[in-house]
Amino acid sequence: MTLHIVVTAKQVVDPETPASAxxxxxxxxxxSANFSPVINGYDEQAVEAALRIKExxxxxxxxxxxxxxxxxxxxxxxxxxxxxxxxxxLQDPNxxxxxxxxxxxxxxxxxxxxxxxxxxVISGRxxxxxxxxxxxxxxxxxxxxxxxxxxxxxxxEGTKVTVERVLPDGxxxxxxxxxxxxxxxxxxxxxxxxxxxxxMGARRIQPxxxxxxxxxxxxxxxxxxxxxxxxxxxxxLVQTEIIEGEDEAxxxxxxxxxxxxxxxx
Amino acid sequence: xxxxxxxxxxxxxxxxxxxxxxxxxxxxLEASSIAVIxxxxxxxxxxxxxxxxxxxxxxxxxxxxxxDGEFDDLVNAAxxxxxxxxxxxxxxxxxxxxxxxxxxLAFRLGTILVTDCMSLERDDARRICATRPTYGxxxxxxxxxxxxxxxxxxxxxxxEVNDSDRSRKGEIQEVVFDSNIRTRxxxxxxxxxxxxxxxxxxxxxAGGRGLGGPEAFSKxxxxxxxxxxxxxxxxxxxxxxxxxxxxxxxxxxKTVTPxxxxxxxxxxxxxxxAGCSNSKTxxxxxxxxxxxxxxxxxxxxxxxxxxxxxxxxxxLHELID
Numbered sequence: 001m002t003l004h005i006v007v008t009a010k011q012v013v014d015p016e017t018p019a020s021a022x023x024x025x026x027x028x029x030x031x032s033a034n035f036s037p038v039i040n041g042y043d044e045q046a047v048e049a050a051l052r053i054k055e056x057x058x059x060x061x062x063x064x065x066x067x068x069x070x071x072x073x074x075x076x077x078x079x080x081x082x083x084x085x086x087x088x089x090l091q092d093p094n095x096x097x098x099x100x101x102x103x104x105x106x107x108x109x110x111x112x113x114x115x116x117x118x119x120x121v122i123s124g125r126x127x128x129x130x131x132x133x134x135x136x137x138x139x140x141x142x143x144x145x146x147x148x149x150x151x152x153x154x155x156x157e158g159t160k161v162t163v164e165r166v167l168p169d170g171x172x173x174x175x176x177x178x179x180x181x182x183x184x185x186x187x188x189x190x191x192x193x194x195x196x197x198x199x200m201g202a203r204r205i206q207p208x209x210x211x212x213x214x215x216x217x218x219x220x221x222x223x224x225x226x227x228x229x230x231x232x233x234x235x236x237l238v239q240t241e242i243i244e245g246e247d248e249a250x251x252x253x254x255x256x257x258x259x260x261x262x263x264x265x
Numbered sequence: 266x267x268x269x270x271x272x273x274x275x276x277x278x279x280x281x282x283x284x285x286x287x288x289x290x291x292x293x294l295e296a297s298s299i300a301v302i303x304x305x306x307x308x309x310x311x312x313x314x315x316x317x318x319x320x321x322x323x324x325x326x327x328x329x330x331x332x333d334g335e336f337d338d339l340v341n342a343a344x345x346x347x348x349x350x351x352x353x354x355x356x357x358x359x360x361x362x363x364x365x366x367x368x369x370l371a372f373r374l375g376t377i378l379v380t381d382c383m384s385l386e387r388d389d390a391r392r393i394c395a396t397r398p399t400y401g402x403x404x405x406x407x408x409x410x411x412x413x414x415x416x417x418x419x420x421x422x423x424x425e426v427n428d429s430d431r432s433r434k435g436e437i438q439e440v441v442f443d444s445n446i447r448t449r450x451x452x453x454x455x456x457x458x459x460x461x462x463x464x465x466x467x468x469x470x471a472g473g474r475g476l477g478g479p480e481a482f483s484k485x486x487x488x489x490x491x492x493x494x495x496x497x498x499x500x501x502x503x504x505x506x507x508x509x510x511x512x513x514x515x516x517x518x519k520t521v522t523p524x525x526x527x528x529x530x531x532x533x534x535x536x537x538x539a540g541c542s543n544s545k546t547x548x549x550x551x552x553x554x555x556x557x558x559x560x561x562x563x564x565x566x567x568x569x570x571x572x573x574x575x576x577x578x579x580x581l582h583e584l585i586d
Contacts (some may be wrong), residue, residue: 019334019535029404070428099399099406102377130399130406131516132380134368141372146337146447149365152510162451168361168464169457169511173320176448186500186517187510225377225412228393232405232537241564248568251575254502255548256564260584261291264525265469265490 001218003060003156003178006112007084008123008136009043011068011076013132015128024231029129034187039077039206042124042184047079048191049154050122061085063118064112066109067104069096073207080202081194089208093123099130100226103217105138110215112143119178120161125150133183140181148174152187164211269296270352270414272370273303273315274362288319290356290417293385293424294393300324302346302440304331305325309437316435320428322427323437324351330446336362337446345442347374347414354393354415360415367418379475383423393417402516402535422522422543433528456509461495463512467494468494468525471514471541472502475530475551476570479507484574485529491581497521515540528569529570533558547574550574 010072017035019097024030039047047064054060064079090107090240123136140147152171153164159177166187194202212218243258245251259265269291274281274494282300291299304326312323324346331338334585339362347355347370355374357367359381367492367575371378382395393410396415455579463469470489476541485496497519498512514521516539526544530551533538541547549562559565568574 008316009384013400015401015536022400022403022405031398099408101379105299105377106534107270125517128401131401132378133364134377134380137365138372138377141369147365147369148448150361166510167453167461170454171452173451176446177452180448186504190504223376223411225371225410226379226408227411229388229407229409232407233397233403236560238563239562240559240562242559243564243566248572249576250564251566251568252573252575253580255550255564255573256577256584257547259525259548259562262546265581265584 001059003053003119004117005053005060005062005120005122006115007043007050007062007064007079008047008108008121008139009047009066009076009079010040010041010127011037011066012127012129014038015041016212021196021234024233026228027238029230029231030235037072039075039078040124040127042126042176042186044078044191045186046122046124046182047082047084049151049188051083051122051192053154053156063088063115065108067095067107069093077202077205078194080205082192083198085155086206089207089209090215091209092211097129099132099228101130101132101135101138101214102222102225103196103223105135106144106220106222107215107217109133109139109142110217111210112139114215121145123181124185129150136181136183141179143165143179146176148176148180149183150185152185154182154184175231212235218258266297266434267295268350269294269299270350270355271299271301272345272357272363272366273301274358274360275303275305275308275311278311278316280311281358281360281417281427283360283421284315285318285426286421287356287358288315289424290385290419292319292427293352294387300323300346300350300352302326302343304342306332307529314429317429317431317433321435323435323528324440326440327439329444333450334362335446335450337366337448338444340373341445342440342442343370344373346440352414352557354417359418359420360372363418367416367493368569369413371416374414376414376416379390379410379415379417381420382417383420385417388402390585398516398539402539419553421520456511461493463495463497463514463519464521466495467523468492468527469497469514469521469523469541470494470527470529471497471499471546472529473499473529473531473537474501474505475532475553476502476507477530482508488527488574488578491578491585492525493524494523499531528558528562529574531558532556533561539556548562
């Protein structure tokens with residue numbers, strides 16, 4: 001039996017974008033200069049986790065699932081270039097990137113049911129835009145599947161799934177069974193870079209596109225739990241004092257003296 | 266009249282500081298009654314402590330998988346209590362347990378979690394409004410909570426704990442619910458960092474990408490020893506494998522609030538600052554003169570840490586010995 005893994009991936013503003021480039025306009029975060037979007041970093045790690053499982057079990061298929069109002073195809077195809085097999089885009093103007101992900105969770109869960117033979121859903125622990133960490137957990141609850149969060153390693157053996165979960169001072173090993181939802185953290189390690197063959201292969205794969213009609217979600221009323229009131233850049237009130245000595249070592253000495261003067265040490 | 270339910274936690278066989286913070290937050294939201302659920306073994310005195318701290322009802326789970334800390338049953342037990350008492354709002358913390366349990370509880374109650382709240386207030390229409398970091402800490406979002414009930418998780422160390430009153434009275438009751446475990450913990454593996462725990466330390470010395478490699482962390486440990494502190498790191502240093510991930514301070518790592526935080530070779534990305542910006546005094550040492558950390562620090566030295574640090578440590582020895 002082929003192990004079918006769905007990886008959820010979100011297109012986000014590049015988190016490496018300098019803070020000064022973030023502009024807040026009309027309750028939306030815009031990027032001032034010409035910064036291109038990326039796949040959410042944790043979701044790339046989810047792709048990596050799926051590829052490692054595929055390498056370990058042999059017979060596996062990886063479908064990447066993304067939900068949004070529009071996509072930069074060259075960006076959202078990166079998981080294919082890394083080695084994923086299929087791409088399904090849930091694309092509809094209603095799937096806007098709002099702070100409340102209720103509709104997106106519903107759409108992703110319905111899509112997973114529609115795909116049908118899914119054994120495992122792997123997602124990044126959170127997206128680097130709203131940092132909600134809600135969507136994968138919502139999918140698990142909506143599908144009534146078991147959940148394991150913040151994984152640094154996933155092993156699949158038949159229907160048994162073994163996960164190493166990151167803890168503040170170490171990790172724990174948890175066991176569950178398929179079908180299940182797993183979220184992964186950066187501790188999993190760096191995602192691989194696509195190679196030339198992967199990039200060429202990805203070009204040939206056409207994404208499947210489903211809209212709200214296809215998902216039978218059109219006109220569906222959703223209860224929103226969060227209404228955005230305002231967005232603000234955090235204010236910084238601190239007055240910085242730069243310690244300057246005759247040379248760098250002298251600055252170090254002066255820093256110690258200054259901290260003593262202020263009774264910090 | 267607003268009824269609050271708090272999903273409490275126990276840490277080292279004591280009521281967790283984060284749970285005391287949740288009680289304080291419930292009071293900010295003018296709760297007329299506060300219920301707390303806790304799970305663990307031998308927790309009677311902890312339940313009493315919750316009452317002294319402000320709880321009117323304490324629901325306990327004192328045996329079974331929830332008492333062992335299994336998330337599945339913590340959700341099941343909290344859900345059972347929520348269905349019974351119908352709170353107007355539910356509070357928990359964005360701890361390792363809360364990150365998993367709170368969203369699931371919210372979904373099960375037919376709403377979604379407002380996560381990582383740094384401050385809470387009531388607006389003119391008496392709606393609960395929460396301020397929370399987004400975009401890696403670059404942007405703060407204020408949201409009005411419309412969920413019934415509203416379910417919130419609080420950023421640790423964001424709410425000031427009130428004094429306990431040992432004369433307070435309340436009720437303690439064991440929760441009866443159906444256990445259902447689908448994801449089970451097999452074993453825990455501890456990777457203790459050396460010395461004082463990062464979250465309890467009064468002084469934290471943190472290193473980042475600018476240190477250039479794992480060897481430099483031994484210098485940071487030397488400094489931590491002189492000042493009686495703990496060593497932390499930025500995500501970049503952890504991801505590079507220089508130190509274990511348990512060192513990580515930041516949005517997805519630990520939140521620390523020491524009296525003194527010394528950031529060495531850390532650029533000060535919002536992601537990192539989200540974990541240390543509430544430190545009393547922040548000191549930055551970095552040779553990149555334009556580094557963002559110099560906008561956030563109280564004291565800064567713009568220079569090469571390899572030259573600054575030995576002289577700094579030597580001077581400290583003179584001052585402290």
